[in-house]
Amino acid sequence: MKRRTFIKLVSLGAVAGTGFYFYPDEGILNPCMDTALPKRLLEHDVVKQAWEGIDAALYRDVHTHLIGTGDSNSGIYLHPSMQDVLSPLQYVRYKFYMNAGCADNAEGIDQAYVNTLKRLMNDFPNGAKSMLLAFEFHHNADGLRVKEKSPFYTPNTYAQTVAETNSGLFDWVASIHPYRQDAVSALESAIQHGAKAVKWLPPVMGMDPLSEKCDPFYVAMAKYKMPLITHAGDEHAFDNVDAQHKGNPLRLRRALDHGVRVIVAHCASEGTGVDLDKGENGPQVSNFELFARMMDEKKYEKLLFGEISAITQLNRVGPALQAVLTREDWQPRLLNGSDYPLPGVMPLFSTQEMHLLGYLQRDAVEPLEEIRRYNPMLYDFILKRHLHWQGKKFSSSIFESKNFFDENKKIMIG
Numbered sequence: 001m002k003r004r005t006f007i008k009l010v011s012l013g014a015v016a017g018t019g020f021y022f023y024p025d026e027g028i029l030n031p032c033m034d035t036a037l038p039k040r041l042l043e044h045d046v047v048k049q050a051w052e053g054i055d056a057a058l059y060r061d062v063h064t065h066l067i068g069t070g071d072s073n074s075g076i077y078l079h080p081s082m083q084d085v086l087s088p089l090q091y092v093r094y095k096f097y098m099n100a101g102c103a104d105n106a107e108g109i110d111q112a113y114v115n116t117l118k119r120l121m122n123d124f125p126n127g128a129k130s131m132l133l134a135f136e137f138h139h140n141a142d143g144l145r146v147k148e149k150s151p152f153y154t155p156n157t158y159a160q161t162v163a164e165t166n167s168g169l170f171d172w173v174a175s176i177h178p179y180r181q182d183a184v185s186a187l188e189s190a191i192q193h194g195a196k197a198v199k200w201l202p203p204v205m206g207m208d209p210l211s212e213k214c215d216p217f218y219v220a221m222a223k224y225k226m227p228l229i230t231h232a233g234d235e236h237a238f239d240n241v242d243a244q245h246k247g248n249p250l251r252l253r254r255a256l257d258h259g260v261r262v263i264v265a266h267c268a269s270e271g272t273g274v275d276l277d278k279g280e281n282g283p284q285v286s287n288f289e290l291f292a293r294m295m296d297e298k299k300y301e302k303l304l305f306g307e308i309s310a311i312t313q314l315n316r317v318g319p320a321l322q323a324v325l326t327r328e329d330w331q332p333r334l335l336n337g338s339d340y341p342l343p344g345v346m347p348l349f350s351t352q353e354m355h356l357l358g359y360l361q362r363d364a365v366e367p368l369e370e371i372r373r374y375n376p377m378l379y380d381f382i383l384k385r386h387l388h389w390q391g392k393k394f395s396s397s398i399f400e401s402k403n404f405f406d407e408n409k410k411i412m413i414g
């Protein structure tokens with residue numbers, strides 16, 4: 001019944017305004033082929049070539065969402081609108097995420113989502129891992145959680161437990177709101193429990209990275225050499241986003257100036273922001289340009305990094321993708337993420353279009369389309385390995401980010 005309602009809403013065009021752009025040539029729903037990738041695909045030249053020159057033991061996907069409904073006592077919280085057909089935009093969006101994770105028709109949704117993740121990672125060579133993201137509640141200016149403004153919440157403890165139980169496949173990333181009274185001790189606890197980084201989504205979670213209220217957290221992050229993976233650019237995960245400006249990449253200067261290593265998700269490749277370097281009333285400039293400006297500032301050379309998830313979604317393909325492919329000097333400062341489950345949201349990507357736009361050889365299209373039906377996560381990696389622009393490709397180092405996240409290991413907490 002729920003699935004039928006979902007399809008009806010999609011066909012009514014309810015997706016307009018969800019932030020999803022439609023290229024349905026690979027279908028609307030993820031077919032979720034529930035088996036390992038067939039041998040003929042696993043041994044296909046397109047796959048073999050993708051792994052050439054990459055040490056799989058160093059492979060990390062730094063942007064993998066861990067979602068569910070909380071039906072396993074995981075502590076996951078889901079905003080009621082996500083499961084309410086009367087909030088069609090939220091409902092359709094969430095159904096897409098769960099379908100992408102092959103958990104939409106399952107009895108136990110939390111577990112089904114984790115089982116899918118494990119199946120997908122098992123198609124990767126030994127040692128390759130994805131990094132599971134916890135997801136913090138929205139907090140107000142006083143550092144108190146506001147459930148009504150939170151689309152969902154994935155506790156640090158759950159991300160940690162899933163990663164520890166499957167330590168050959170996953171690492172985990174904590175999510176901590178810097179305005180929390182206990183933010184620094186929560187950070188220290190997360191580090192002691194093996195968190196590799198901290199993840200923020202400012203427009204949704206409510207922190208302003210430019211606020212002085214973040215300072216104690218930044219001081220601690222720099223002290224423990226913990227990377228901050230933070231979303232920048234426009235955001236569409238939730239309807240109630242009234243704070244897109246918090247995703248302005250220039251607001252991250254405060255973290256950088258405290259010495260925090262900052263990884264900008266999607267290289268800020270969507271929307272525009274005020275050019276704050278020219279003041280609060282500065283002109284609107286593309287967020288990607290603002291990110292690129294900071295990347296080219298010498299003082300941030302060892303602090304600012306870009307993460308390339310979603311840049312290959314068709315609504316984003318353009319100058320950002322061309323720049324990250326062709327800027328050779330940036331390659332050592334880029335990291336790969338899939339933003340899974342998004343590669344499983346079928347209408348967001350079109351392999352065929354990528355070929356027509358000139359990013360992909362014709363003979364890679366069909367095998368990639370087929371791989372995607374089994375394993376959208378592997379698809380995302382292999383697609384990126386085959387992209388080219390003006391003869392340039394992503395460097396293999398982008399996919400080998402293990403050591404980047406091991407630097408915080410040396411820090412002992414007393």
Ligand SMILES: [Zn+2]
Nearest residue numbers: 063065339340
């Ligand atoms: Zn994401």
